[in-house]
Amino acid sequence: MYTVYILYSELLSKYYVGFTSMSVSDRLVRHMQDHSGFTSKAKDWEILHTEVYADKREALQIEKIIKKRGARRYLDQKDGSNL
Numbered sequence: 001m002y003t004v005y006i007l008y009s010e011l012l013s014k015y016y017v018g019f020t021s022m023s024v025s026d027r028l029v030r031h032m033q034d035h036s037g038f039t040s041k042a043k044d045w046e047i048l049h050t051e052v053y054a055d056k057r058e059a060l061q062i063e064k065i066i067k068k069r070g071a072r073r074y075l076d077q078k079d080g081s082n083l
Helices: 024-032 056-069 071-079
Strands: 002-009 014-020 046-053
Touching: 002 024, 002 056, 002 071, 014 024, 014 056, 014 071, 024 046, 046 056, 046 071, 056 071
Parallel strands: none
Antiparallel strands: 002 014, 002 046
């Protein structure tokens, strides 16, 4: 199983989109640890949205769609079911 997830940092007013084969809560812990990636800029990331897929290729495609569209716009359209 693969999970596409969207994180949000209020401190940065930014979204982060990713996918993982581990649990999203475990992945969030890794994002919060010291490293030099994008999510290291804040420690207030919260999980806003998740979607689970059985196929890695499908999860990667959805991640790419969300990144191209923008996380906020994707979530707004998903709420309005205008995908």
